[in-house]
Amino acid sequence: MSETQNDVQPEETKVEAGAESTEEVEQEAGEEVKAEDNVEELKSAEEDYKAKFFYVAAEMENMRKRFEREKSQLLKFGNEKVLSSLIEVVDNLERTMQAIENDEDEKVKNIYVGVDMVKKQFVDVLIDNGLEQIEALGKKFDPNFHEALAQQPAEGKEDEEVIVEYQKGYKLNGRVLRASKVVVVKN
Template identity: 65%
Template sequence: MSDTQNEFQNEEVKTEASEAMKEAKEAMEEVREIHEEVEELKEEISAEKKELEDFKNKFYYLAAEMENMKRRHDRDLQNNVKFGNEKILKGLIDVVDNLERTLQAIEKDEDDKVKNIFTGIDMVRNQFLDVLKSNGLEVIEAVGKEFDPNFHEALAQQPAEGKKDQEVILEYQRGYILNGRVLRASKVVVAKN
């Protein structure tokens, strides 16, 4: 082989090597671009995962809040059913009190007409109490019971033989409970020894 041929071959090898290097650089550039795209996709996926997690947390929070609202609504509804008639029952208690005062005023009268009136008023009072009881109202038992500030309001204390200390000995005004809640405390006199 001659020097010219050698030179020509060397030139060809250099050209091929140069082209291979150029192709390798282009391939490396493509790999780098693909790598950057993959990294960007990873970041997007990570951001979307975080956004999805945030939405999931918000969903669980709202679902729990809805459940709490439902429970509050149910509890309020039950309380409205149980205590919704409280105002009207308080007014009717005053009517019963007036009927009882009337009965006390005419109880000892000997006139037959007054006795008949007494019986009629007593029947109306009992009917009133039955209706109130059917609507959840109960009478607070006071006389003979130990004083309880949750159910009784002490108007006075007085000595009483044969009675325990703090025993209710007299009831001025009857107390009532509506579905477990004190509607009006009994006004009482308590024994003091």
């Protein structure tokens, strides 16, 4: 009997060892599945973070470009209000010059020369700041740059040609600051 018991015991031990190894294999397989799930979750999270990073990076670049564009516009047109006011000063200097232009008094002629010099210097400063005069006399009427105050017939002139300029027009960096007030030919 002892031989039989000894023979049986190893088989039972083998069966028990086999059962444990099956459980261990199943447990290890479950852990591997969990590990694969974790890897997939990590990859998915990584992709989400990458997408968010690229989105934020693109937004930052767009914001930088928008800021640069706005800054450029401010530098280009920020002095528009001041220059508009200063145009009125130039107009007054021109009116003063027109009023004393034909005076024969020597002192008045000297004043005319002085006012003309100041006006030219003033206009040069405005030009240096981006202001430019709109050419009107002899040009074809353009409603983008001219404001027609009247129409009148004129011989030897083309239709819609500007023949009189009552008030000069100005542009600031290509944008009309004040349109020229003109009289246009209508035959």
